Amino acid sequence: MAAVLRERIRVVLADDHPVVRDGLAAIVNQQDDMEVVGEAGDGEEAITLYEQHRPDVMVLVLRMPRRDGVAVVQRVLEINPKANILIMTTYDGDEDIFQCLSQGAKGYLLKDAPRQEILSAIRAVSEDRPYTSSTVAAKALQRMAKPSLTQRELDVLQLVAEGRSNKDIARRLSITEGTAKTHVKAILTKLDAISRTEAVAVAHKRGLIHL
């Protein structure tokens, strides 16, 4: 068996794509100062592996089957409030990033980041220093300027995106059609869209909804 080396950064990876997982593992294991101690293919597994290994850094992809990134961040921070979590995402517009950010993940980067940036991010997060790629930081600033949707509006938006009519939305949310219209109107105004279909397109681009 391999001898345990001291002072290495112990990493747990979570991504539903084996290619990416294998890739990240290869990159990390090539470094002298870090090693992968666990690889998860979904959210549940990620949590289990975190508890098992208590790694120095958890690298987490946002969108995964069975519990997405946001839920995993929540749960892991419940287990260990000092957990060092690095979030990766494919989609630069992904709204969920900001949810993770406000919840206490320490680093955020995009999947199209170069190898060196990923390693820097892991090292930074392992030392409890925050790491945010400039791309994500820029998005954060952009986002500040734009009006945010309320929870209820997000509920309505989700149903609109599924192609539901106002009447149908009203039924599902136990409100009147008029109220549904009020919410839709607010959504259109906030997203600067003329029609519900355009609103869906805009919302999807901003990562507010996942079709």
Next chain:
Amino acid sequence: MAAVLRERIRVVLADDHPVVRDGLAAIVNQQDDMEVVGEAGDGEEAITLYEQHRPDVMVLVLRMPRRDGVAVVQRVLEINPKANILIMTTYDGDEDIFQCLSQGAKGYLLKDAPRQEILSAIRAVSEDRPYTSSTVAAKALQRMAKPSLTQRELDVLQLVAEGRSNKDIARRLSITEGTAKTHVKAILTKLDAISRTEAVAVAHKRGLIHL
């Protein structure tokens, strides 16, 4: 410098994500019988590298900046009609797969395929044997059953997805609003949707459009 080994499968990779590229490269280079001779980050680069290296296998990700996978397949097969191309895609519903298939790519697999499957696919394609993952094959069968949209309907669908009104669509395509409605109606029927917004949702799931 490394000595050139005979009989190795020479591979060119193309993916816009360095992680995936580095990952695939690591996996491939670990094998005795294959090596990566070039890595491209976009479609144009992929074509250039193909011409430069004339690899045994080209591994191509479908969605890339500057010329997407479909266009790259076309161009590479123009350069060398016997080129062995392996297509990878993240999205299992991606309609473009079938376009590549009919154009002459030799293999197709999903990004969430395990390491061994990827290696098998590369070996198969290098020997001019077709490789299709069972998941993609299953999708192909499902697709056969469903009615396909005409080119004009796809044009209209694209505009619908952008949130355009029938009147606006008519103006852009230089047809009457009535004709636009006729096309939209045909789209709704074929996609089994009640409203245009639902049609967009369905079309997106099937990979008919990319928002």
Next chain:
DNA sequence: TCGGCACTCCCTCTTAAGATAGAGTCCCTG
């Protein structure tokens, strides 16, 4: 050549969507 398909245009009719305006409750924060 003839049927079928894609594409275009036309009609009517009903319903859904969106604009506009007002208003009440609850809850949180300054």
Next chain:
DNA sequence: CAGGGACTCTATCTTAAGAGGGAGTGCCGA
């Protein structure tokens, strides 16, 4: 406690969307 935001409901009105018909062209393949 006063203000503000979130959420709910009301009403009216205009326009867009969608259902249901029919019908003419050009083109391709059996």
